[in-house]
Amino acid sequence: MKRLLSLLLLAAPLSPLHAKWMEASSSHFVIYADDTPAELQKFSEQLERFHEAMGLVLSVKEPPPSPSSRVTVYVVRSDREVRKLAGDGEKFLYAFYSPRAGGSFAIVPAVDARSGLPDFSMIALLHEYAHHFQLSASRHSWPRWFVEGSAEFLASAKFDRDNSVTLGLWARHRTAELTYALDVTARDLLDPDSYEKKNRKSYDAFYGKSWLLYHYLTFAKERPGQLVRYLQAMVGGQSSAEAARAVFGDLDQLEKDLQRYQGQRTITSLRIAPAGVTPGPVTLRTLSVGEAAMMPVRIRSRRGVTPEQATALLPEARAIAARFPGDAAVLTALAEAEHDAGHDDTAIAAADAALAIDPSQVNAYVQKGLSMFRKAQEAPDKALAYRAARAPFVALNKIENDHPLPLLYFYMGFRAQGIKPTPLAVQALERAVELAPFDPELRFSLVSQQIYDKAYDKAMINLAPLAYNPHGGQGSEMARKLLDRLKAHDKLDDVDPANLFAGLSSEGDQEPAGDGGQSGKGGASGGKKAE
Numbered sequence: 001m002k003r004l005l006s007l008l009l010l011a012a013p014l015s016p017l018h019a020k021w022m023e024a025s026s027s028h029f030v031i032y033a034d035d036t037p038a039e040l041q042k043f044s045e046q047l048e049r050f051h052e053a054m055g056l057v058l059s060v061k062e063p064p065p066s067p068s069s070r071v072t073v074y075v076v077r078s079d080r081e082v083r084k085l086a087g088d089g090e091k092f093l094y095a096f097y098s099p100r101a102g103g104s105f106a107i108v109p110a111v112d113a114r115s116g117l118p119d120f121s122m123i124a125l126l127h128e129y130a131h132h133f134q135l136s137a138s139r140h141s142w143p144r145w146f147v148e149g150s151a152e153f154l155a156s157a158k159f160d161r162d163n164s165v166t167l168g169l170w171a172r173h174r175t176a177e178l179t180y181a182l183d184v185t186a187r188d189l190l191d192p193d194s195y196e197k198k199n200r201k202s203y204d205a206f207y208g209k210s211w212l213l214y215h216y217l218t219f220a221k222e223r224p225g226q227l228v229r230y231l232q233a234m235v236g237g238q239s240s241a242e243a244a245r246a247v248f249g250d251l252d253q254l255e256k257d258l259q260r261y262q263g264q265r266t267i268t269s270l271r272i273a274p275a276g277v278t279p280g281p282v283t284l285r286t287l288s289v290g291e292a293a294m295m296p297v298r299i300r301s302r303r304g305v306t307p308e309q310a311t312a313l314l315p316e317a318r319a320i321a322a323r324f325p326g327d328a329a330v331l332t333a334l335a336e337a338e339h340d341a342g343h344d345d346t347a348i349a350a351a352d353a354a355l356a357i358d359p360s361q362v363n364a365y366v367q368k369g370l371s372m373f374r375k376a377q378e379a380p381d382k383a384l385a386y387r388a389a390r391a392p393f394v395a396l397n398k399i400e401n402d403h404p405l406p407l408l409y410f411y412m413g414f415r416a417q418g419i420k421p422t423p424l425a426v427q428a429l430e431r432a433v434e435l436a437p438f439d440p441e442l443r444f445s446l447v448s449q450q451i452y453d454k455a456y457d458k459a460m461i462n463l464a465p466l467a468y469n470p471h472g473g474q475g476s477e478m479a480r481k482l483l484d485r486l487k488a489h490d491k492l493d494d495v496d497p498a499n500l501f502a503g504l505s506s507e508g509d510q511e512p513a514g515d516g517g518q519s520g521k522g523g524a525s526g527g528k529k530a531e
Contacts, residue, residue: 048279095124149214290324
């Protein structure tokens with residue numbers, strides 16, 4: 001992690017062909033990149049067309065998210081820079097995504113959008129966004145093979161010159177894995193216990209085989225409707241293994257069918273005509289000189305820093321802010337850096353200065369509120385201090401009614417004081433989860449409250465996505481244990497909801513190649529970004 005502090009992110013001189021740092025804003029994405037306007041426009045339109053294509057294929061139609069609930073994409077120069085920002089030495093990592101209420105983001109290397117056939121960087125991003133889309137749209141929990149197989153299927157896309165989108169192409173980035181990695185059978189995928197018993201210690205073909213099974217069940221003429229019936233059986237309460245045996249029959253025969261399918265010379269794909277994937281407008285903006293100078297700091301802050309890293313990063317943030325004291329975006333980034341370093345008073349002052357220049361700086365409200373909440377912990381009159389700390393979030397709610405953080409911190413004001421949240425505060429937390437269903441730490445907060453209220457049926461519903469999160473790590477393990485106890489009608493009398501998830505990190509494991517799996521890094525429920 002210390003290598004992150006020496007990262008000279010995007011410090012090379014700009015090519016004459018490159019524009020200055022730019023922002024592309026669309027219905028579902030905000031992209032920051034050092035690229036030409038034409039390339040950034042194409043990249044943004046491709047992401048929006050991908051979103052529309054997924055909606056058609058998965059029969060999902062939802063209104064656009066609120067501005068702060070869009071996914072922010074930070075484009076860095078190379079996959080090597082991505083791995084430095086990830087900070088854990090994963091050599092197969094090409095992009096990663098972090099689901100946060102009011103601040104989900106992805107970090108990807110430079111993407112070549114010209115050919116229409118996504119390069120590895122684009123495939124990694126599409127895979128991550130497929131997860132985000134499905135977590136946002138689905139109210140059910142699906143097995144890991146299905147989650148990863150569907151994301152691989154969707155990410156194996158092509159953007160044609162006529163503006164059509166083709167999904168379900170051969171996952172060429174998994175060819176070597178399917179050929180050379182340790183084999184994973186259909187039984188392993190469909191019966192998680194079978195897979196776990198093998199105790200694999202080296203890289204296997206899980207992702208490639210998951211893609212192959214999903215692709216086969218989607219297009220195989222000899223198994224019409226089986227994938228849907230399998231999912232329906234799981235919704236009805238069957239385990240993956242039970243549903244698989246009931247719907248697919250002999251799993252050894254299914255494995256033979258898969259092997260034959262893999263050996264075909266050609267496979268079916270799905271082309272979606274241009275009329276079905278017409279994105280909304282993309283707005284391009286060239287960042288100010290100050291914003292551009294602050295972008296490396298902003299990316300590192302958003303990625304998450306330890307207290308030591310925050311202290312080391314702060315002088316750079318202060319130096320840039322001293323050069324651009326009238327730039328609201330620069331002052332907002334400074335407020336975040338000050339907060340991360342534990343300097344609440346200077347963070348509040350920087351946020352106030354930013355808002356005096358531009359009252360629409362959403363993150364300035366957030367950073368001011370976070371610092372005021374932290375100061376309130378030591379205030380002599382906690383009731384008064386927490387009431388004041390909610391004020392920035394109330395102001396944010398007025399300019400963006402569906403931002404989840406004002407709802408969360410209305411609830412947190414009660415919890416922080418050890419006061420039982422009012423029914424209205426619990427409703428606010430529930431609404432925050434509705435707005436950001438992809439944030440695991442936010443959902444953990446709701447589960448804790450529901451267990452406290454002995455609303456076990458509701459807790460089971462919210463535990464399921466956590467328990468079966470493929471990248472949930474320690475959090476998923478705990479959620480599975482709690483869910484099993486509740487299914488067995490255990491009333492959890494020995495569980496203290498206030499400390500249920502104390503010290504729990506919901507950070508997931510890094511995924512190889514196409515999936516960063518950085519779920520929950522510094523999620524919103526704690527108001528902190530330290531790893």
